[in-house]
Amino acid sequence: MKTYETIEVESLTPHIGAQVSGVDLSRPLSSAQHADLRQAFLDWSVLTFRDQQLTAQQHKDFARLFGPLHVHPLKASEGYDDHGDPEVLIVKTTQKSKFTAGDAWHTDVSCDERPPMGSMLYMKETPPDGGGDTLFADMYRAFETLSVPLRKFLEGLTAVHDGALPYLGSYKYAAPAGSSYPRNEHPLITRHPETGRKVLFVNSGFTTHIVGLARWESRGLLDLLFNHIATTPSLTCRVRWQPNTLTFWDNRCTQHHAVWDYFPQSRYGERVSIVGARPAA
Numbered sequence: 001m002k003t004y005e006t007i008e009v010e011s012l013t014p015h016i017g018a019q020v021s022g023v024d025l026s027r028p029l030s031s032a033q034h035a036d037l038r039q040a041f042l043d044w045s046v047l048t049f050r051d052q053q054l055t056a057q058q059h060k061d062f063a064r065l066f067g068p069l070h071v072h073p074l075k076a077s078e079g080y081d082d083h084g085d086p087e088v089l090i091v092k093t094t095q096k097s098k099f100t101a102g103d104a105w106h107t108d109v110s111c112d113e114r115p116p117m118g119s120m121l122y123m124k125e126t127p128p129d130g131g132g133d134t135l136f137a138d139m140y141r142a143f144e145t146l147s148v149p150l151r152k153f154l155e156g157l158t159a160v161h162d163g164a165l166p167y168l169g170s171y172k173y174a175a176p177a178g179s180s181y182p183r184n185e186h187p188l189i190t191r192h193p194e195t196g197r198k199v200l201f202v203n204s205g206f207t208t209h210i211v212g213l214a215r216w217e218s219r220g221l222l223d224l225l226f227n228h229i230a231t232t233p234s235l236t237c238r239v240r241w242q243p244n245t246l247t248f249w250d251n252r253c254t255q256h257h258a259v260w261d262y263f264p265q266s267r268y269g270e271r272v273s274i275v276g277a278r279p280a281a
Contacts, residue, residue: 002043004036011044016138016254017237018044025049025246026058034065041066041118042195045250046136048239052246054122056088056270059246063120063272070116070273072109073163073181077173089271091121093132095264099171102258105137105229106205108251108273111163111182117276120248123241123269131262134247137235137255142228143189143200145235154200155281157188157213159222161206185211187281192253199253200225201279229255241267252276 002009008022018040023033041047054062063069069087074080084090093100108116126132143151163181167173175181188210190201204226210218229235239247249256251273 002040004040006030006033006036007040009040009044012046012048012237012239015141016044016235017046017048017136017239019048019050021050023049025052025062026054029062029065038066041248041250045138045254046237046239047248049246049248050242050244052122052244054244054246056085059120059122059270059272060087063274067117067274067276070109070112070275072273073111073175074167074171074173076176076179077167077181078176080173087272089273091258091269091271092267093260093262094266100258100260100267102134102256103260104205105203105226105255105257106166107201107203107255109163109182110186110201110203110206111161111165111184113182113184114276114278116251116273118248118251119271119273120246121269121271122244122246123267124243125266125268126241126243127262127265127267129262129265131259131265132241132267133259134239134241135236135257135259136239136249137229137232137257138237139199139201139229139253139255140192140197141235142232143198145232146200146228151189154188158185158211159188159202159207160185160209160211161203162208163206165208166205186279190252190279190281193277193280195253197253200229202226203255204230241269252279
């Protein structure tokens with residue numbers, strides 16, 4: 001167990017996820033608290049804070065300590081009904097919802113040239129009978145548990161991440177008139193810009209194909225990698241939401257899956273994300 005000077009940290013698993021206590025995110029942080037939280041974020045990749053009373057502005061102020069805020073591509077799409085604060089994404093599922101956001105393994109907005117380095121979801125309403133947890137998977141460990149020959153083969157390859165795959169294909173939101181959703185090419189194996197560790201950087205939410213491979217080769221290899229992530233429990237931790245819980249995850253080295261097991265009950269949260277650097281091999 002790692003120790004920190006100004007916060008208490010209880011790990012969820014030995015390698016990913018931790019619950020943080022001893023800090024009020026609605027108040028300005030001291031430089032020592034900020035340093036401890038940044039280090040814990042790098043150590044555990046997923047940080048959960050309970051019993052936080054936050055306004056939208058306080059939520060954004062905390063996120064800005066880690067970088068400029070991201071505006072989600074859906075905010076400009078046709079038919080999308082959340083055109084309020086551009087820096088706050090509403091995550092809402094009710095009995096009338098046709099889908100719930102994040103109900104598959106994915107990395108947030110990896111279709112962007114500079115995907116979010118991290119996201120902070122502040123949950124305000126949870127299903128009264130339980131459910132609605134989020135699973136997080138460790139992409140350091142996903143890479144490290146592949147065989148050495150496969151790791152060597154994947155390094156140097158790139159893949160296309162296309163926003164049209166989820167936003168148009170699954171959610172049925174058309175891109176703004178005269179434009180299209182972001183579409184970018186990223187390495188299959190990236191290196192985390194702060195820890196230096198290698199990361200498996202493909203996800204079923206956005207990755208459409210591997211550049212330079214035949215279609216059937218690309219599909220077979222991606223399915224192998226997606227299946228590895230989805231069926232290896234030792235990669236994961238599980239966050240059980242309660243009202244007034246904020247979870248901050250490192251989008252550069254994790255994936256997550258929001259479990260929709262609470263129909264017809266509702267779940268409501270607000271997400272703020274932080275712009276990151278372009279993924280690098």
